[in-house]
Amino acid sequence: MHTESPTLDRLRQRQSIKWRAYPADVIPAWIADMDFAVAPCIRSAMEAVIDRGDLGYPQSYAEAGLNEVFCARALRQYGWSIKPDQVEFFSDVVQTIHLALLTLCEPGDGVIIQTPIYPPFLSAVEETGRRQVHCPLTQTSAGYRMDLAAMAQAIDARTRILLLCHPHNPTGRAYTREELEGLAELVLRDDLRVISDEIHADLMLDPRPHIPFASLSTEIAARTLTLTSPSKPFNVAGLCLAAAVFGSPALARAFNHLPAHVRGGRSALGIAAARAAWTEGDDWLAEMLTQLRANRDRVASFVAAHWPRVRHTPPEATYLSWLDFRDLGLSEEPQRYFLKHAKVALSEGPAFGEEGRGFVRLNFATAPGILDEILGRMDQSLRKGT
Numbered sequence: 001m002h003t004e005s006p007t008l009d010r011l012r013q014r015q016s017i018k019w020r021a022y023p024a025d026v027i028p029a030w031i032a033d034m035d036f037a038v039a040p041c042i043r044s045a046m047e048a049v050i051d052r053g054d055l056g057y058p059q060s061y062a063e064a065g066l067n068e069v070f071c072a073r074a075l076r077q078y079g080w081s082i083k084p085d086q087v088e089f090f091s092d093v094v095q096t097i098h099l100a101l102l103t104l105c106e107p108g109d110g111v112i113i114q115t116p117i118y119p120p121f122l123s124a125v126e127e128t129g130r131r132q133v134h135c136p137l138t139q140t141s142a143g144y145r146m147d148l149a150a151m152a153q154a155i156d157a158r159t160r161i162l163l164l165c166h167p168h169n170p171t172g173r174a175y176t177r178e179e180l181e182g183l184a185e186l187v188l189r190d191d192l193r194v195i196s197d198e199i200h201a202d203l204m205l206d207p208r209p210h211i212p213f214a215s216l217s218t219e220i221a222a223r224t225l226t227l228t229s230p231s232k233p234f235n236v237a238g239l240c241l242a243a244a245v246f247g248s249p250a251l252a253r254a255f256n257h258l259p260a261h262v263r264g265g266r267s268a269l270g271i272a273a274a275r276a277a278w279t280e281g282d283d284w285l286a287e288m289l290t291q292l293r294a295n296r297d298r299v300a301s302f303v304a305a306h307w308p309r310v311r312h313t314p315p316e317a318t319y320l321s322w323l324d325f326r327d328l329g330l331s332e333e334p335q336r337y338f339l340k341h342a343k344v345a346l347s348e349g350p351a352f353g354e355e356g357r358g359f360v361r362l363n364f365a366t367a368p369g370i371l372d373e374i375l376g377r378m379d380q381s382l383r384k385g386t
């Protein structure tokens with residue numbers, strides 16, 4: 001069970017990049033993988049595949065029943081009613097963002113991104129030859145907010161896509177219905193298509209449900225491609241399976257002129273894991289969220305008690321804390337500072353766009369004892385260094 005606390009010795013045996021990218025004396029708290037063990041239902045489903053020697057080419061996702069399973073859960077979890085033929089599966093969400101940018105707009109078209117933002121949003125727009133239209137979130141004392149008036153100004157005649165991150169990485173914002181409705185008005189007014197990355201949807205820490213952007217109205221659904229995956233909430237990024245929900249046949253048609261093979265292959269273990277997660281995983285998820293909420297609060301109390309000049313709004317979703325060290329006047333970017341002086345590896349703020357300069361993102365999905373060690377090391381380095 002995830003509540004069996006992972007130990008550093010055991011975690012250091014992992015071969016994933018989180019645990020391999022830095023020397024053994026560094027504690028990694030960067031990339032968005034969790035340190036908890038896999039959910040027992042996922043583990044059994046994968047063991048059953050291996051016991052059967054069933055690692056040949058898998059049947060299609062639909063034949064494997066994944067479309068139905070996904071839709072049933074969307075209804076249960078978010079009250080979101082979608083049909084199995086609206087759902088397609090891919091290898092991962094970032095791949096699907098690239099494919100969507102290639103098919104849903106033209107080279108040179110504008111794509112709205114709300115910085116600071118998960119770095120592959122920036123590179124996906126760049127690498128597909130589309131144009132970044134930066135609409136930064138505004139930092140307020142209550143956390144980050146969208147500036148819709150500034151967004152309306154930034155939209156020009158060739159702005160075609162809103163690349164939405166909801167809940168938002170790195171700020172941990174889970175937008176309210178009112179905020180989403182304001183955004184939806186702009187989307188309709190400017191005839192935008194929306195690629196809505198909702199991979200963190202199941203990681204709501206605030207006691208309110210996630211609202212899929214496409215669930216706002218039929219007009220919004222018709223222009224929205226929603227992307228998600230079991231990889232974040234169930235911690236199975238290495239199994240490579242993502243889901244895409246096409247809000248209208250027109251959207252699916254625009255996308256589907258792609259050759260089938262650029263969608264990537266199917267993973268027998270990924271299919272088994274996703275099916276188990278979406279049918280039997282919710283009790284495990286609920287328990288894990290309790291641990292994440294406690295960790296979120298642990299970070300917040302630590303920051304309030306020890307670092308009064310560090311700005312931090314506890315995330316409403318995700319397991320990521322976005323920490324603003326600008327007022328400390330550190331001698332270098334905080335990511336480099338903490339790597340060198342605290343032996344803690346965080347995600348570097350500037351990778352999330354210019355607005356991230358002076359910030360770091362801390363992944364708190366670990367055992368409370370390891371989190372204490374991370375915060376303690378950071379604190380000690382600040383006491384010595386400033």
Ligand SMILES: Cc1ncc(COP(=O)(O)O)c(C=O)c1O
Pocket residue numbers: 032091092093094095118165169197199200229231237241242
């Ligand atoms: C917002 C967001 N989208 C996508 C991903 C990655 O998803 P995938 O591994 O399916 O590409 C992450 C990973 O942290 C993420 O935070």
